[in-house]
Amino acid sequence: MKSASIREELEAITSSYDYGIVPGSATAFHLDEAMGFGRVDLTLLEGVMVIIEVNQQGYKVVSQSALFCGPAAEQATKTIEGYMDQPFETVENLLMTISPLFAERFRQVLCQKLDNINNQSSTSSITPAQQSEDFTASTFHDFNSVLPSSSSAPLPQQSQELYPTSHSFLHQHPTMFE
DSSP: OOHHHHHHHHHHHHHHOTTTBSTTOOEEEEEETTTTEEEEEEEBTTSEEEEEEEETTEEEEEEEEEOSOSHHHHHHHHHHHTTTTOOBSSHHHHHHHHOHHHHHHHHHHHHHHHHHHHHHHHHHSOOHHHHHHHHHHHHHTTGGGTSOOTTSOOOOOOSSOSSTTTTGGGGSOOOTTO
């Protein structure tokens, strides 16, 4: 990542994840263009403040501090310890790994967005099945003018069998089981 893209990533982190962290807690506080990295701190919903470093290798937690005492914060700090200094490809992956509450909110937001897309597409567009029904109805709607009416004369009966010798057994009644 170039320093300009690291700067953009830091700005994106501070503005894009309020749904899954303590809102307004993300702050970019360090950008070292010469070394090619930046840092942002944010507070997880579990009550743990983390410092995330952004560089060419990705995203990693370099520091943590529990802000509250409680089972959620204790569990989060234990989880984070296992992932300290481990690079992640995306900030979403990092946050979902270290924060179960972020992962839950991320899934909720994703499902909401997918539902919105699904609702928009179902109300504003015609499905392929509906297109097929419309095509069939418009193409074949007037068969009545082509088909003979029910009051017309019946079709003539054939007086001969089509296969008189080879399949005559089909017209006989079974006698074996009577």
